Each structure stands twice: as C-alpha cells, then as structure tokens.
Amino acid sequence: MNSRPARQCIADAVVESNVSVCQGHWRFVLRADRFPECLPGQFINILCRDRATEDETPDGPARLSGPFLRRPFSIAELRRQGQTTWMDIIHHLIGPGTAWLAARRPGDRVNILGPLGRPFNVDPATRRAVLVAGGIGIPPLLWLARTLTEAGVSPLLLYGVRSASVLPLAIDRQAVHRGRSLAPTQSVIELRRFGVPALLCTDDGSLGWAGLVTEALAGLWEERAPDSGTCVYTCGPEAMMGGVAQTCAARGVPCQACLERVMGCGLGTCQSCVVKVRDPGAPAGWRYGLCCTDGPVFDAQSVIW
Ligand SMILES: Cc1cc2nc3c(=O)[nH]c(=O)nc-3n(C[C@H](O)[C@H](O)[C@H](O)COP(=O)(O)OP(=O)(O)OC[C@H]3O[C@@H](n4cnc5c(N)ncnc54)[C@H](O)[C@@H]3O)c2cc1C
Numbered sequence: 001m002n003s004r005p006a007r008q009c010i011a012d013a014v015v016e017s018n019v020s021v022c023q024g025h026w027r028f029v030l031r032a033d034r035f036p037e038c039l040p041g042q043f044i045n046i047l048c049r050d051r052a053t054e055d056e057t058p059d060g061p062a063r064l065s066g067p068f069l070r071r072p073f074s075i076a077e078l079r080r081q082g083q084t085t086w087m088d089i090i091h092h093l094i095g096p097g098t099a100w101l102a103a104r105r106p107g108d109r110v111n112i113l114g115p116l117g118r119p120f121n122v123d124p125a126t127r128r129a130v131l132v133a134g135g136i137g138i139p140p141l142l143w144l145a146r147t148l149t150e151a152g153v154s155p156l157l158l159y160g161v162r163s164a165s166v167l168p169l170a171i172d173r174q175a176v177h178r179g180r181s182l183a184p185t186q187s188v189i190e191l192r193r194f195g196v197p198a199l200l201c202t203d204d205g206s207l208g209w210a211g212l213v214t215e216a217l218a219g220l221w222e223e224r225a226p227d228s229g230t231c232v233y234t235c236g237p238e239a240m241m242g243g244v245a246q247t248c249a250a251r252g253v254p255c256q257a258c259l260e261r262v263m264g265c266g267l268g269t270c271q272s273c274v275v276k277v278r279d280p281g282a283p284a285g286w287r288y289g290l291c292c293t294d295g296p297v298f299d300a301q302s303v304i305w
C-alpha cells in the first residue's frame, strides 16, 4: 500500500445505485471496466454534466448541462471482480456539481478520470491505526479501514459530525454509547463486518460522545497512551486535522492527513490547489506543494496548518 499506482484512465462509468443517506448527503456506486489499480486516499475527478446533450447548435455553442470543470471525490469503497470495478462515492450536496450527481439514476453514465493523487502510506511496522474523520472527510477512511484489517492492522475509527442528522453512515444506534463514554463499539454497520470498532461524536450531543472528535482523541490517549506501532490517519475539516496533527506530534505518533483544496485540473497543471509545506531546503523554510499531485495525503507534520 505504499507507492502511487502509475496508470490513470478516462472512462464512462455506469451508476449502479444512488441513494440519499442522510440530510444533504448521497452515496452512489459506479461500475467501470478496466479501471486501473488504485489505493485508499486516491480520488477520481468526475465530469458533473452530460456531454451527450451538449452538441453545438447552429445558433452557437451549446449550454453546458453542469459545471465546466470536473469535481474531485475520494473513493469510499472499491471492489473488483475480473475486469469490473465498483466504486462508492459519498458526497455532500453543496453546489451545481454535487446537485447533478444527486440527480443521477441507475443506468446513467458518468465520465470519470482517475485514479489521481497520492494514497495513504501503510508502514510495515504499523500494528494499530486510529482513523480520525470529521464530516464529509469520512469516505477515504472507510476504504482504508477495510484495507488495513486485510493487512493485519487493527483500526479504530473516531468519527465526529455536527449532529446525528448529518451522519452519512448506517449506524446501529443500540450499540452507541451516549454522553461522555469513550468506549468504542461495533456501531458502524459496514465496518462491523471487518471487526472495526468506532467512537461516534456529535458536536450537539445528539448521538454518541458529546463533543469534538479532537477532544475524544486526546481523552482516549489520556486514559491509555498509544501503543508503539500506532499510526493516525485523518480526513475532515482543516482545523480538525490541524488539532489531530498537534495531538499526534505531542505523543510522537505518526500522522497522515488527507487534505482538500478547490481543484481545477487534478493533474498538477493549474496550480489552484496549493498547500504550504515545510521544506528545510527552501529559503523561507517552506514551499507550496500541490494537493492534487503531492497529496491529497500528506505527512501531517509537514503541513503548515
Ligand atoms: C481530493 C478531494 C477529495 C474530495 N472528496 C470528497 C468526497 O468524498 N465527498 C464530498 O462530498 N466532497 C469531496 N470533495 C469536495 C468536492 O470536490 C466538492 O464538494 C465539490 O467539488 C463541490 O462541487 P459543486 O459544484 O457541487 O460545488 P461548488 O459550486 O464547486 O462549491 C460550492 C462551495 O464549496 C466550496 N468548495 C468546493 N470545493 C471545495 C473544497 N475542495 N474545499 C473547500 N471548499 C470547497 C466552493 O468554494 C463554494 O463556496 C473532495 C475534494 C478533494 C479536493
């Protein structure tokens, strides 16, 4: 799981299913033929419009049926059988691209480019993993959780959302502790199959641990210091990831963060996705990295938060 797979493709994928999973969030499954090898943390760039309806007319250029630029999305789960690949995408509806995606129906075609970016790195010395997700940062960590268990690493998911109404996963609510219990349980149904425990946190206390996921991580490690061989993987709001990086630095625990930027090309060309990273060799001690090609996964201690 260490190096970035080299091949990319542009493909017309078929929508297998598309369902609303909670307020403002959708999960759809794409089926693609001969999709290249890829790893958790990588993303695809989706053309969120229908090119078939955009032929030029005698009166001039056609109106686009959606945004001109592709939109980046993490792969939340990936399965393969023979030459066929199924990919799950979970998204939050915030603008024209995600509105177009939410309106897709089974059988529709969606043009994708990928896989793009650098995946998470799993060091062979890693024995335990803590996955810290916030909001719509959950998708890449779901696929990573399964991949880690298959590699013999024991993951624990800490997942924070504002409120239970915007939690885009199927939850066994009977299994969730309420209030201030930091005991993880098998509450996330799709992870239960792989034996991955989870601690759910809500800012408003409507489900699970009442408080920020960053406080839950610090609290867990106050109760019991992290074992050697622990690695943290995080994805979510930038302030959350910065807090996770700080807690990890204080404990000497390695941490990888999957960042988001507004992306134009996803291919390292347009320079729209810069991230400030430490570089002792640079005159100012830092330089700009590109989220799309140097990331989206970065060593959290290299990022200037
Ligand atoms: C590597 C990567 C992986 C991503 N994975 C997912 C995912 O799995 N699920 C998901 O829901 N979203 C994901 N995103 C974010 C997703 O790409 C945007 O939400 C999407 O492009 C919005 O498109 P839109 O046309 O609906 O809205 P737009 O009109 O493009 O955006 C609406 C508003 O959101 C802001 N915005 C758009 N993109 C971003 C961004 N990346 N960071 C901060 N603000 C932004 C815009 O500035 C604007 O204010 C990912 C982004 C990156 C870079």
Ligand code: FES
Residues within 6 Å of the ligand: 262, 263, 264, 265, 266, 267, 268, 269, 270, 271, 272, 273, 290, 291, 292, 293
């Ligand atoms: S999105 Fe164009 S350079 Fe990163």
